[in-house]
Amino acid sequence: MKTGNQSSGTNFMLVGLFQYGSMNGFLFAAIVFLFLVAVLGNITLLHLIRVDSRLHMPMYFLLSQLSLIDMMYICTTVPKMVSNFLANTKTITFLGCEIQTFMFVSLGGCEAILLGFMSYDRYVAICHSLHYPVLMSKKTCFSLIMCTWCSSAVNSLIHTLYVFQLPFCGSRLINHFFCEIPSLLPLVCEDTSHYEDTILLSGLIILLLPFLAILASYAQVLTVVFQMRLGTGRTKALSTCFSHLIVVSLFYVTTLSTYTRPHSLHDPAQDKMVAVFYSIVTPLLNPFIYSLRNKEVLGALSRLLG
Template structure:
């Protein structure tokens, strides 16, 4: 991480998400429950995929990776937010903010790319079923995962190193409940318009391109599905793909809205609401959408419970 900024050693102040008077405690409890449910849901899904040999397929291997990312993703922001509420301290150190930004960007970009690879898996399985064992080998799956992690890490490292060497000479109040690049831009006392084009470009490559690929692949999948003679096959394919599409749409639309707008169009309230969706709601929904609508996962759970 960069240490050249003269602000090193100072603290930032995070804006508390709980800003509703008497509702503070209730919101704190709700967020804590959602956090625990998200963790438990993802842990159970990962455990089912690991112990049930019937789920040892490329689709569930990628889903297992997604659940692991979601557990780390939601743990990057919520515990700090909850701790701040309990301690009445909204401070985060310069280094802590830098680390949180890097980890958050890495996990977010990795998930965005992984969701795109998962749509390719479904496309091959439905549109080219005979070639599926050849195209989706174990090696291919590991290459997808490594590509997602390495690309996400490099992207996060570049942005984090650049942002935290900028001079933060304005208010130390980050109008957000965690450290994120768009929320840090208003604190910089030099022109960041050129850098914002870089953020926009990164957003288009890492977020928009995978999302467009998902939409294109599923458009092709739906065309093939509705040509099937088997109603059961149609329902199974549509169920699997619709689950993925719901999760992907929620994740991509909220993150794109945050990372493709100039900082002067951001408002703290709007950014907080959008962030709740892609930091809490999406990791919460992922395991349930993929499990409750999936007969194979439900079957694995029944077998595990005897």
């Protein structure tokens, strides 16, 4: 039975992340600090790749797209959370919630697909180095990026339009610090079990398939690397592979745990902690893991500063 306030013009309320009394000030300062470091790190990496001709290669072109996605990703959630905390309010408009949901799902899908393409780039570079200029040409890179942005945007648009035409009931209190589809479903007045199956299928396609492709790519890469003679080339390749796998594991494991679990197994407190990892921690770590362990990027940074 459909009851309660179902008007599409009614605002939502966000419970937020700061629910720990005396710890609120410390948590707020920590989130703001992490946000500023993440934005600065990604902007710096974007600028380095743009201005240094030595970084005008497919690997760094894909990395620049990852930095752009991460910067937009963290800006989708944290500024609203910070403004609500400073204004001592929990309100977010219906349209604002809709936009936030679309951006978050779209950018999350972009990152998932792009990480898969980045692993393919490393696979080609190490396992088929002679054919690398052909297999990873400018046209190919552009096609991969267009595929990433368009497919994730279409997927996000479908989910967003469907969710926000559902009837919402009661207080409209979202037990989360931003608008995310799993946290919105408990507010819906009707049975959403069939739609949850759609979310599961979408999550398996957008998240699990690239993750499996990454594991397959790096299995091939590591096989080739371990056949190399001991030396700097092998050490560098292993270091790069493990750095990428750390980022990949952190992102995919946390997002898969959110978007492939049945609604009945979701715990709001746990969901919020998991969301912190893929919405804040991963965008923070990506530019540093991909750059601080990379001599070419460090060289570009030293040339920029020197």
